[in-house]
Amino acid sequence: MTQKFQAQIYVTLRPSVLDPAGTAVQSGLAHMGYTNVEQIRIGKYVELSLTAESESAARSQLDTICDQLLANPVIENYRIELQALATV
């Protein structure tokens, strides 16, 4: 029996890693007059659906996928949210 899951994955730079894109956005906003905005960090947001035997199987597969493809574990963290949809 397999289940269908919807997943959201948030990939963010580790706090110790410089974020030039975030700095560029912040300086762009300052030029536009928004000087009250700070600490901008830009990451990736991935939505996907998958089928798996169980929620823990889905989560462990997504962990592997993030480590191997979606995130660079040296400089990035990731967080996975998972919702069970329907039994297939």
Place this chain on the structure above:
Amino acid sequence: MTQKFQAQIYVTLRPSVLDPAGTAVQSGLAHMGYTNVEQIRIGKYVELSLTAESESAARSQLDTICDQLLANPVIENYRIELQALATV
């Protein structure tokens, strides 16, 4: 009296817009043997903090920032989450 807010912004391609990066990730995963993963869409995830008079003022400013800088309203949707931190 101004308040400090923490915001998360999710920028996603509109459903009718093709996502070549998502398709590339899906074909990469298929090559790695993960054929049970589908409907991959890749977006942006932005974290920032800002000061504003009220939650509604913060939200309306972030709407303007998204429309003008962070998202392309023609092809992208965005969603804003906002948490009040402390009164400054």
